[in-house]
Amino acid sequence: MTGHRFRRAAGNLGFGLAVFALISPAILVFLWMLSLSLKNEVENMAYPPVFIPSPITFSNFIDVFRKNDFLTYGLNSVIVSFSATGIALLLGVPAGFGIAKSRATKAAALIMIARVTPGLSYLIPLFLIFQWLELTGTLTPLVITHVVITLPIVVWVMIGFFEGLPAELEEAALVDGATIWQAFRHVALPLARPGITVATILAFIFSWNNFIFGVVLAGRTTRTLPVAVYNVLTFEQVSWGPLAAAALLVTAPVLLLTLLMQKEIVAGLTAGGVKGG
Amino acid sequence: MSLTLPAMDLSARAQAARRRNYARNYWPFVIPAGAVVAAIIVLPWVFTLFMSVHEWRVGSDLEFVGLANFRHMLTDERFLWSVLRTLYFTALATFFPVVLGVAAAVCFHRRFPGRGLARTIFIMPMMATPVAVALVWTMMFHPQLGVLNYLLTSVGLPPSTWSYDAATVIPTLVMVETWQWTPLVMLIVLGGLASLPQDPYEAAKLDGASAWQMFHHISLPLVWPHIVVALVIRTIDALKAFDTIFVISNGGPGTASETMNIYLYLQAFSYYNMGYASAITVVFFVLILMVSLVLFSVRQESA
Numbered sequence: 049m050t051g052h053r054f055r056r057a058a059g060n061l062g063f064g065l066a067v068f069a070l071i072s073p074a075i076l077v078f079l080w081m082l083s084l085s086l087k088n089e090v091e092n093m094a095y096p097p098v099f100i101p102s103p104i105t106f107s108n109f110i111d112v113f114r115k116n117d118f119l120t121y122g123l124n125s126v127i128v129s130f131s132a133t134g135i136a137l138l139l140g141v142p143a144g145f146g147i148a149k150s151r152a153t154k155a156a157a158l159i160m161i162a163r164v165t166p167g168l169s170y171l172i173p174l175f176l177i178f179q180w181l182e183l184t185g186t187l188t189p190l191v192i193t194h195v196v197i198t199l200p201i202v203v204w205v206m207i208g209f210f211e212g213l214p215a216e217l218e219e220a221a222l223v224d225g226a227t228i229w230q231a232f233r234h235v236a237l238p239l240a241r242p243g244i245t246v247a248t249i250l251a252f253i254f255s256w257n258n259f260i261f262g263v264v265l266a267g268r269t270t271r272t273l274p275v276a277v278y279n280v281l282t283f284e285q286v287s288w289g290p291l292a293a294a295a296l297l298v299t300a301p302v303l304l305l306t307l308l309m310q311k312e313i314v315a316g317l318t319a320g321g322v323k324g325g
Numbered sequence: 326m327s328l329t330l331p332a333m334d335l336s337a338r339a340q341a342a343r344r345r346n347y348a349r350n351y352w353p354f355v356i357p358a359g360a361v362v363a364a365i366i367v368l369p370w371v372f373t374l375f376m377s378v379h380e381w382r383v384g385s386d387l388e389f390v391g392l393a394n395f396r397h398m399l400t401d402e403r404f405l406w407s408v409l410r411t412l413y414f415t416a417l418a419t420f421f422p423v424v425l426g427v428a429a430a431v432c433f434h435r436r437f438p439g440r441g442l443a444r445t446i447f448i449m450p451m452m453a454t455p456v457a458v459a460l461v462w463t464m465m466f467h468p469q470l471g472v473l474n475y476l477l478t479s480v481g482l483p484p485s486t487w488s489y490d491a492a493t494v495i496p497t498l499v500m501v502e503t504w505q506w507t508p509l510v511m512l513i514v515l516g517g518l519a520s521l522p523q524d525p526y527e528a529a530k531l532d533g534a535s536a537w538q539m540f541h542h543i544s545l546p547l548v549w550p551h552i553v554v555a556l557v558i559r560t561i562d563a564l565k566a567f568d569t570i571f572v573i574s575n576g577g578p579g580t581a582s583e584t585m586n587i588y589l590y591l592q593a594f595s596y597y598n599m600g601y602a603s604a605i606t607v608v609f610f611v612l613i614l615m616v617s618l619v620l621f622s623v624r625q626e627s628a
Contacts, residue, residue: 063437070429071446073504078449080472081461096479097472139358146354155355162366164617166565168586169606170365172593173372196365203358228350257454259568264594274456278572288464295457306452310445313452317509318516 078303084292085109092288108293118294120269121276127187128272129255132194136202136251141244144206145232156207162200167260170196175264185267193261198251205250205316209243210236246316249309253302273298376603394604403580404605407588408612411564414495414584418502418563423556425503426510431540433511434518448508455505459572462501463488466573488574491581498582501569506562510555517551518544557620564613585609 084092085108087101112118147155170193178189213236221231262275271279277294306313377395380388398404433444450458465473466487474484487497525543534542567586570576576583576591583591589609593602 063432063435066432067437067443070432071443074446074449077458077461077465077504078453080465081458084461084464093470095470095475097470097475135361139361142354143358146351149354150351152351152355155359158362162362164561164613165366165610166567166586166606166613168567168589168593169373169610170369172599172603172606173369173376174365175594176376176599177369177372192365195361199358199361229353232354253452257456259454259456259571263571274454277460278456291460292464295454295460299454299457302452302454303449306449307445310441310448314444314448314512317448317512 081292081296084288085296087289089287089289105289108289109297111290112294112297115290116276116294117269118276118297121271121273124187124190124266124270125256125273128190128194129252131191132198132255133248133251135191135195136198137244137248140199140202140247141206141237141240142232144203145210145236145240147203148207148210159200159203159207162196163204167196167258171261171264178265184265185270187270189265190262190270190272193265194255194258196261197258198255201251201254202247205247206240206243209240209246213239242312245309246312249305249312250316253305253313256302373603373606376600377607378600378604380600382597382599390600394601395608397601398604398608403583404585404588406580407583407585410495410582411584411586414499414502414566414582415560415563417496417499418506418566419556419559421499421503422507422510422559423552426507426555427514427552429507429511430514430518431544433515448512450505451508455568456572458505459501459569462569463573466497488582489578491578494574494578494582498566498570498573501573502563502566505569506559509562510559513555513558514548514551517548521547553620553623557617560620561613561617564616585612 083099083101086104086106087098088103088105088107091098091101143155146152174189174193178184183189217239218231218235221235222228226234257274258272259274259278262272263278266272266275277291277298378389378391380390380394429447433440433447465471466489468474468484468486468489471487473487477484485497486493488494521544525547526539529539529543565586566584567590570582570584570587571590574582576587585605586609589602589605592598592605
């Protein structure tokens with residue numbers, strides 16, 4: 049009996065170690081990011097490295113805001129991601145409904161192609177088109193290209209969600225003489241609210257994280273945060289502290305959203321392996 | 326008469342409504358999105374095909390060159406190396422995330438205290454902004470001051486040159502890619518494990534099967550279709566990898582980590598060879614499509 053209990057305890061310990069081994073690379077990188085951002089320059093350049101900052105300094109964060117237009121870039125990111133997500137919801141939720149109900153597998157395949165296509169292949173033509181339309185230097189090209197990411201995510205998530213809804217309620221509304229639009233608006237849409245939440249979160253995160261479109265299309269004043277934080281590195285040769293602080297600020301909203309909404313995010317990602325870019 | 330008329334009217338209207346609804350015209354729901362997809366996804370494609378048979382540089386006119394751009398690719402050694410490098414990177418950056426992701430899914434399928442939090446931490450790398458974490462990795466890779474070489478030497482291992490040397494840059498980038506995308510594989514396979522029926526396990530337990538036997542003979546075959554989906558998605562994403570490579574090594578040192586995607590970017594937006602870059606895009610897309618089709622047909626056979 050004690051032998052059995054011992055083996056069980058050893059098994060649990062081994063399992064605990066396995067879980068720890070799985071999550072430690074993530075912990076290491078994010079804690080190191082935090083550590084770099086809270087240390088002064090002397091400690092960041094020390095070897096062997098200093099792990100726990102002493103004293104803790106916030107000067108890196110202050111530097112990020114003082115030496116750069118970080119607020120402008122933040123505002124750009126907010127405008128672009130919110131607009132692209134909003135447009136995608138407006139177009140993608142009805143489309144997901146239509147595709148799911150008419151079982152249009154070809155339309156679904158088209159969405160899959162959008163998922164497969166590398167972001168760069170949209171960029172060459174769109175870059176030239178935006179130049180001819182003289183839209184470069186405004187946020188419009190960024191919003192439009194981000195819809196390339198957000199729209200397939202929303203449609204993909206919504207197809208899965210509408211397919212999973214019981215058809216009876218909607219059927220009843222149709223039999224009672226409601227138009228298809230009414231059945232969508234008053235029956236399917238309220239039922240689909242959890243799906244819309246998932247689609248919104250995922251579309252927002254992948255738009256916020258997008259780098260490739262901004263790096264090509266954004267001008268000095270229209271940079272989004274990921275582009276800005278990259279340019280800080282290459283053009284100004286800043287030290288590690290402010291750079292880590294900037295990186296942390298860029299990704300913090302996304303990490304917070306992940307912590308708060310992990311259930312919805314897991315549900316959405318398991319469903320279809322959605323990823324933008 | 327006056328009593329029956331409204332009733333008849335009602336049934337006629339209901340019939341009309343039914344006829345209308347059974348026709349099930351759902352296309353108005355899809356049209357707005359379809360129009361936008363046509364404008365921002367299909368139109369660029371047509372444009373890319375058009376550009377791929379033209380030569381265009383800033384300040385000069387568009388010139389039709391036929392298949393010259395495609396012929397040039399066959400003799401462009403830098404391009405051919407980038408194709409090989411892409412395939413090498415993709416093979417590694419698919420294998421490791423899939424193997425580790427399946428192992429992680431098996432772990433997270435088990436109930437244990439703190440599972441929710443551990444799972445959230447585990448998926449953080451794939452949600453975090455790629456550019457931000459790539460910058461942190463770059464600082465960790467620093468050969469003299471980086472924390473990774475300190476950790477290696479403190480456990481008695483030799484230090485590495487990480488992304489700063491041609492010999493180690495691709496394995497290093499594969500490591501970052503694995504760190505970032507193993508969670509996606511884990512989530513897909515976890516979804517598969519959660520949907521499995523419980524009876525085979527109970528039967529196996531009664532027959533005295535070990536945990537490994539149950540995994541090997543029950544879980545693995547049942548969850549295989551999900552693993553193939555993860556494999557397909559991972560392969561496509563590894564072929565398309567851009568952000569981390571661009572930020573960490575920018576294709577260097579030299580051209581040691583220049584994948585097709587990076588070369589394409591340089592041709593288009595550093596050298597402004599829009600025609601040639603468009604032709605590379607076409608080839609790149611065909612490659613991705615072929616790989617996806619092959620993998621999907623494998624999926625059909627295994628399903």
